[in-house]
Amino acid sequence: xxxxxxxxxxxxxxxxxxxxxxxxxxxxxxxxxxxxxxxxxxxxxxxxxxxxxxxxxxxxxxxxxxxxxxxxxxxxxxxxxxxxxxxxxxxxxxxxxxxxxxxxxxxxxxx
Amino acid sequence: xxxxxxxxxxxxxxxxxxxxxxxxxxxxxxxxxxxxxxxxxxxxxxxxxxxxxxxxxxxxxxxxxxxxxxxxxxxxxxxxxxxxxxxxxxxxxxxxxxxxxxxxxxxxxxxx
Numbered sequence: 001x002x003x004x005x006x007x008x009x010x011x012x013x014x015x016x017x018x019x020x021x022x023x024x025x026x027x028x029x030x031x032x033x034x035x036x037x038x039x040x041x042x043x044x045x046x047x048x049x050x051x052x053x054x055x056x057x058x059x060x061x062x063x064x065x066x067x068x069x070x071x072x073x074x075x076x077x078x079x080x081x082x083x084x085x086x087x088x089x090x091x092x093x094x095x096x097x098x099x100x101x102x103x104x105x106x107x108x109x110x111x
Numbered sequence: 112x113x114x115x116x117x118x119x120x121x122x123x124x125x126x127x128x129x130x131x132x133x134x135x136x137x138x139x140x141x142x143x144x145x146x147x148x149x150x151x152x153x154x155x156x157x158x159x160x161x162x163x164x165x166x167x168x169x170x171x172x173x174x175x176x177x178x179x180x181x182x183x184x185x186x187x188x189x190x191x192x193x194x195x196x197x198x199x200x201x202x203x204x205x206x207x208x209x210x211x212x213x214x215x216x217x218x219x220x221x222x223x
Contacts, residue, residue, distance in 0.1 A: 031209035032209075035211075040216075042113075042117070042214055042215040043213040044213070045211065058210060105152075105153075
């Protein structure tokens with residue numbers, strides 16, 4: 001039982017490049033979400049999903065896309081990376097009546 | 112606009128002392144209030160959580176106090192230990208599910 005697995009752990013992108021941050025959970029949780037963590041700002045919700053095929057926007061969705069084709073996976077796509085997207089990204093997974101479990105994070109630098 | 116306000120930004124406490132972190136919110140739709148602990152290089156981990164039907168919840172050395180009328184809640188860490196040195200986040204979530212709104216975090220240092 002691995003919990004929430006995020007890949008990669010570190011990534012450097014050039015401005016304008018695209019990439020996908022992967023998130024997988026093996027707890028059969030309905031809810032999954034993506035947050036970004038910036039110094040002095042806590043964690044801010046980017047996108048979330050309440051089940052396969054259902055996604056919705058959080059506080060800071062601009063520049064990011066998500067999809068949820070399976071219960072297990074919830075990838076986050078950056079279509080055209082910008083320096084403002086330099087951050088640490090966390091994926092979280094939660095069951096109907098369980099606590100939220102966070103992955104170890106992906107540290108992204110856009111140059 | 113920060114939906115959950117957290118203070119202080121940093122806190123230094125002597126070993127054995129009490130650490131107190133405060134949070135406030137405005138949205139009355141929030142009905143789940145967790146506290147997360149985060150160590151460097153790690154993801155946040157749930158420490159303790161409360162729902163607004165109780166005014167206090169205690170788990171070991173950690174206590175949440177909740178004041179529904181004032182829309183405030185706080186974390187008390189009794190007998191603080193150096194191993195408690197971490198960043199603490201309060202959060203709030205509406206009953207509809209997994210959308211957490213986090214405070215800006217408190218960096219706690221416990222001095223031996």
